[in-house]
Amino acid sequence: MDLLELSQTDSFNTTDTLWILISAALVFFMQAGFKVLETGLVKSEHRSGIGIKNLMDWVAGSLAFFIIGFGLMFGTSAGGFIGTSFFFGNDLEPGYPLVFFIFQLAFAGTALTIVSGAMSGRTALAPYFIASLFTAVLIYPIFGHWAWGNLLNEDNQPWLAGLGFMDFAGSTVVHSVGAWVGLVGIWMVGPRLGRFTSKGTLIPVKASDYAYSVLGVMILWLGWWGFNGGSALAFDTSVPLIILNTNLAAAGACFSAYLHAKIFQKNQDLIEKIIGGSLTGLVAITACCNVVSPISSLIIGLLAGVIHNISYIIISEKWKLDDPVGAIPVHGFGGVFGTLCVALFGKEEFLMHGRGTQLVVQIFGIIVCFVFTVGVSYLIFMLIKSTIGLRLSPNEEVDGAIFGAQVQSMELDELPEQTVSQVSVRVGERAYNLFKVDEYLNLPRETRINLIKNEGVQYLDDSGNVVPTLKAVRYLSGIIEEQRDKSTSSVDLVELSFYKDKMDVIGNMQDVLLGEEHSITSVFEDSFLLLKPKGKVSSGFYWHGKEKGYNIAIAATSQDPDISSAFITALTISQLNEIVGIKKILAPEKVLEILDQKLTMALGQSKADEEVRKGVEIGMLLVDTVRRRVYYSGSGSGVKLYAKKLDSILTEFKGLDVPLGMSGKAQKKFERVKIDYSKGDAFFLCTEGFPNQLNESGKRYSTTKFRVLLEKGAGKSMADQKINITTELENWKGKEDQTEDILVMGIKP
Incomplete structure (x- = not known):
């Protein structure tokens, strides 16, 4: 049946x-x-x-x-x-x-x-x-x-x-x-x-x-x-x-x-x-x-x-x-x-x-x-x-992501900031108090440091998630704990400006902050970084990193006659670590806006006269490798971006004319430049050091010749480009002492 x-x-x-x-x-x-x-x-x-x-x-x-x-x-x-x-x-x-x-x-x-x-x-x-x-x-x-x-x-x-x-x-x-x-x-x-x-x-x-x-x-x-x-x-x-x-x-x-x-x-x-x-x-x-x-x-x-x-x-x-x-x-x-x-x-x-x-x-x-x-x-x-x-x-x-095209990747302006919203302090074996950030910062500084040493404090974000101590301390900008945290607050950094005569110590500090030049290849595989100071400490400095799928390169310079370049380097890098590395703010114009506020506040505590101080000139390049797009913002004329696309001539991009950290100027309006790129396109972040370098006859190298140098070598690998630029520099100055701090960053995304 x-x-x-x-x-x-x-x-x-x-x-x-x-x-x-x-x-x-x-x-x-x-x-x-x-x-x-x-x-x-x-x-x-x-x-x-x-x-x-x-x-x-x-x-x-x-x-x-x-x-x-x-x-x-x-x-x-x-x-x-x-x-x-x-x-x-x-x-x-x-x-x-x-x-x-x-x-x-x-x-x-x-x-x-x-x-x-x-x-x-x-x-x-x-x-x-x-x-x-x-x-x-x-x-x-x-x-x-x-x-x-x-x-x-x-x-x-x-x-x-x-x-x-x-x-x-x-x-x-x-x-x-x-x-x-x-x-x-x-x-x-x-x-x-x-x-x-x-x-x-x-x-x-x-x-x-x-x-x-x-x-x-x-x-x-x-x-x-x-x-x-x-x-x-x-x-x-x-x-x-x-x-x-x-x-x-x-x-x-x-x-x-x-x-x-x-x-x-x-x-x-x-x-x-x-x-x-x-x-x-x-x-x-x-x-x-x-x-x-x-x-x-x-x-x-x-x-x-x-x-x-x-x-x-x-x-x-x-x-x-x-x-x-x-x-x-x-x-x-x-x-x-x-x-x-x-x-x-x-x-x-x-x-x-x-x-x-x-x-x-x-x-x-x-x-x-x-x-x-x-x-x-x-x-x-x-x-x-x-x-x-x-x-x-x-x-x-x-x-x-779960739903594919229905879940759009976040634009730069939508990326959330990671902040410390509240602080949990242990006051007994099983007793805790919860402080608002301003309440916690009003505690004596030694008390805060002791809490960190004794692991009696936890920093929390908006959702109650624990923020790592190193990130939190940098975010709060004011706590130094040498054994566990090498970061330095902006207030403490200002004190460095009074030790300009101790150049060996300050120069070593800058070397430690910047790290090895070749480290940039961990962010951009085909890239180079050339930093040649004229003395122990360079007015030019750099920062690079990867955050939330974006690759970042920053070149900066300071020509301030009253504040040491090492101090400016340390101050700027510590703030970049906080803004980009901790808060995860990536939009270049937003980074410069916040950095400007931080530098203005910190430099305002120095003894430099506002009319004399030149602030920090900076350029920030952010690369979106998924969309094959570059974003750039700059401040001050001392740093420029040069872009060489395969089908066009070398193009120069400038930022806002006013440097960062100048409180006496009108409110700055930083803008973002967007550049689509293809495989083989090259980008260069440069200070004015090389174009201003003198030869034995006292003649400047010039911006025009520098542009030709970059454009001529743009089709080569960045390693070869670095060799060409270094060789050209040595040939140009000859026996003349180096007269400028030189910083050039080359990147092929």
């Missing part, structure tokens, strides 16, 4: 049906297991994204499988190739058929979830949702019909099952299908940013929470009891054996994966291999858990753990594919091995053919699955990639 007719007869078995329904619930609970597993293995920024994709997998699977997929998979067969009934739930009678549908729906969801893990960390939600729909509508149901099309309607004669292909609970039908779709997906979408070097060397990525992933494995392990046990489609004596076999294979695989990784792979990715090995054992036993003995199940598991570890290396290091959660080794290689185990370890009385013939049929089914799934998946992903695209933008990927 047809299983479809059970709901219409007295032979409807409520115990069997209840077991299938419970198993369906366990399989559905595996969705939570996959979510927990995957979110623990990916980077912390991508946890929310993988969780949303797991949810949308179930949404896509539920809708698509109900409307079309179930009918294609289990409907009345057309020539053994495709189902033709049950669309939109039509003709599904109450009782067993509906329970069977729910059970198979949970299976479909599992196949889809495999793909989300493989492609996590860089795939936008919309294209991924479309791919899930096609998988649930076409790939999984059609191949599923070929292998399982007669499970609901015994009159169906699916062609692959008719050949004797055996896959009890879906090592191939579910797991390999999901894996091969994921394999195509990760190949098409490419690796996560920073996963491989330009030479293909694998860069380790820190998982967000291994303990979370282990919890996911345990949830999946439990769910697999329903996955395999429920596939008996009845609660009979085979169920306990199926569950035992499932458990033994997983335990054996976990054990062998651990030993193999520890002994033969030098503990490389040990936790990932323990986790993945367990799951590979579960996947491998899925196809054959009803036809093998417990001892054979244990052997299958032991082999599966080793297979996982080897394939894990093949995927990442040999094939250079970025599989964040190890889905392909687990579900792909594990699925293939499990399907072969039907013939290799199955009891012959339970096989459709003799062992040799059965092995050939199993291999043929594996090949059919691979070719069909990869072929259709390639067409689907190629269509998506050529229309709406597959990836998140680089900024969205780094920030862990």
Whole structure:
């Protein structure tokens, strides 16, 4: 009698049906297991994204499988190739058929979830949702019909099952299908940013929470009891054996994966291999858990753990594919091995053919699955990639965006400032007081320093998050704690202006503040920095760094006759560390505005006459490598930006004429220049030192000649450009002493 007719007869078995329904619930609970597993293995920024994709997998699977997929998979067969009934739930009678549908729906969801893990960390939600729909509508149901099309309607004669292909609970039908779709997906979408070097060397990525992933494995392990046990489609004596076999294979695989990784792979990715090995054992036993003995199940598991570890290396290091959660080794290689185990370890009385013939049929089914799934998946992903695209933008990927194009990367003006809003002070073993910032700063300075030394204070931002002490102290500008914080407040820095005669000490301080010239290459790979003081201390100085995806270069100079250049250097750099490094203010014109206020206040405490003081001349270059755009703001004529685009002549950009720190001038209106750039374009931040350098005849080098020098060498690497500029300087001044402090920064973004 047809299983479809059970709901219409007295032979409807409520115990069997209840077991299938419970198993369906366990399989559905595996969705939570996959979510927990995957979110623990990916980077912390991508946890929310993988969780949303797991949810949308179930949404896509539920809708698509109900409307079309179930009918294609289990409907009345057309020539053994495709189902033709049950669309939109039509003709599904109450009782067993509906329970069977729910059970198979949970299976479909599992196949889809495999793909989300493989492609996590860089795939936008919309294209991924479309791919899930096609998988649930076409790939999984059609191949599923070929292998399982007669499970609901015994009159169906699916062609692959008719050949004797055996896959009890879906090592191939579910797991390999999901894996091969994921394999195509990760190949098409490419690796996560920073996963491989330009030479293909694998860069380790820190998982967000291994303990979370282990919890996911345990949830999946439990769910697999329903996955395999429920596939008996009845609660009979085979169920306990199926569950035992499932458990033994997983335990054996976990054990062998651990030993193999520890002994033969030098503990490389040990936790990932323990986790993945367990799951590979579960996947491998899925196809054959009803036809093998417990001892054979244990052997299958032991082999599966080793297979996982080897394939894990093949995927990442040999094939250079970025599989964040190890889905392909687990579900792909594990699925293939499990399907072969039907013939290799199955009891012959339970096989459709003799062992040799059965092995050939199993291999043929594996090949059919691979070719069909990869072929259709390639067409689907190629269509998506050529229309709406597959990836998140680089900024969205780094920030862990979820909804792709719907989440716009923040413009410069929208970037939040990190500030200290309140201060928690410990006044006893378990007693604390909360101070407003101004209240805290009114405490005696020695009291504040002692609190830091005794770890009795915590600085908090607007949301109550702890701000690191070093950042907080710089932000508050007034606390010095030599053992833990080398920063210096603006008030203390003013005192340095009274030690102009101690030039050795001050010169060493400037060297420490500026660091090595070559350090700029850590921010801009193709760049150079040339600083040549005429004496012990340079009037020119620089600052560079990376913040929130932007690369920053700053050149500055001070010609103040009454305040030492080392003092100006220290004061300006400490404020830049606070404004850019701590508050995360990046818009160049905003940085200059705040810096101007800080310098005006600090320099106002010095003894210099306002009419004599020249302030600080500065230029700030901010590079957005994602949009391929440069922003520039400047103040004072002593620093200029020269831009050399490949298709145009050298262009000069000036800032506001008035230097920073001049309180007697009208309020300054700093402007931002925006420049789009292409690969090979060059930018130079320069002081007026080189153009003003004298030769032996007392003649200035001139700005015109300096522009020609920069333009002539702009097509070369920045390392070669530095050599050219240095050589030209030495040739020009000859035996003449250097008359100017020279600062030139060259950058090719």
